Amino acid sequence: MYAITGITGQVGSAVARKLLTENQSVRAVIRDANKGTTWAEQGCAVALADMNDANALKAAFADAEGVFVVLPPNFAPSLGFPETRAIAAARPGKVAVQVSGHSRPAAAHSDAQRFQPGLD
Incomplete structure (x- = not known):
């Protein structure tokens, strides 16, 4: 799933x-x-979760083989990107988040194996 x-x-x-x-x-x-x-109606299971609710995301992502995440735009991120880190913290173990240095988050996909210290 x-x-x-x-x-x-x-x-x-x-x-x-x-x-x-x-x-x-x-x-x-x-x-x-x-x-x-x-x-x-198309055969999907449905889970309610807001991108700011890590517990709801964990429940929605539970037992998933893969997760496709579209991050909501944040035009004024906080220092250190805590909003994105909270969303990333809810990801299942098979999904990795790649971060480029100290700049903005890069794409998330299952092949990314590089992590910024403290993210994983």
Whole structure:
């Protein structure tokens, strides 16, 4: 099963549709229960989670083979990127977050094996 955030947007929905056409199980991770109906009708499991709620994200990502995360825009991040670190902390063990030095977070994917100290 793959947990998909941002599934109500263009990118997340494209990822979910691709997985569904390949007969993969999908869990739609959404903030608004009303928006989950469409995905449930397509065979997705639905989990409610806000990107600022690490416990809800951990529950939504539980038992997932993979997670697709679309981070919400943060045009004024705090020093050290604690908002992004909180989201990354909820990731399952198979998902790695790659960070370039002390700059902004880079892409997250299962092949990334480099971590900024203290992130993992």
